[in-house]
Amino acid sequence: MSICQFCNLKIKLLFYCSLCRNQFCSTNCLIKHITSKHSNKIITGKNYTILNPNDNLTKSSFNTQGYIINMKPYKLTKEEFNSFEILKNKNNENQLGSGAFSKVYLGKHIPTEELYAIKKLSKKELKTKIDSIEIINREIDLHSKLYHKNIIHLVATYENEENIFIILEYSNKGDLYKLIRKKKIIDEKTCFNYFIQIVNSILFLHENNLIHRDIKPENILLNNNNEVNYVILVVVSKVQLVIEQLFVELMNI
Ligand SMILES: [Zn+2]
Ligand SMILES: [Zn+2]
Secondary structure (H helix, E strand, O other): EEOOOOOOOOOOOEOOOOOOOEEEHHHHHHHHHHHHOOOOEEEEEEEOOOOOOOOOOHHHHOOOOEEEEEEOOOOOHHHHHOOEEEOOOOOOOEEEEEEOOOOEEEEEEEEEEEEEEEEEEEEEHHHHHHHHOHHHHHHHHHHHEEEOOEOOEEEEEEOOOOOEEEEOOOOOOOHHHHHHHHHHHOOOOHHHHHHHHHHHHHHHHHHHHOOOOOOHHHEEEEEEEEOOOEEOOOOOOOOHHHHHHHHHHHHOO
């Protein structure tokens, strides 16, 4: 059992600092650590609040601070990666979801018993479908620089000969699509709560010249935080990347 290098609590969650490899109990502690110890690495950081919350909602739910930090993703050693195991649900399924090039599993970090979403990308499939794993690596690089309450945190990565694994924060309440299907009607207060958080995170991205490119209920994940659900977006792409691709295409004409 390790101790959080910021608040000195015994580690409940596992968040690595890519710059000094210290470990922290939460994204919050990691951000506080980075802002105090590696402040020269912060590219941008400010509050994003666009609307005044109504009386029923606590103001703190909407005061989200976002940071872009210039650091590479934390690469797990083989030993560190082996301390994660893939879990199965009660239907004996181990997949949380799947995308065009990836499968997402529920994983447990054995020493701390914390849950993570583990995204597995097959290098062989990536090579056949989009020629190069370079784009994925750039997206991983970008995603790991983003620190925002409503954006899922990229905890670490691991790579072997066949696969790339991305360890992500786990959202225990599933996605918004499933919630809409299940509930049919979602009350106005809940909708407002989700809406503000989605808009806050999009504002954070746009103000930093980043775009999401795939906003849909399936990509909006829900979590449980003091009974307030918060919404997490998965960043897909960035403006610069699109421009770069366009530029390459134009150059080839
Ligand atoms: Zn801490
Ligand atoms: Zn550090």
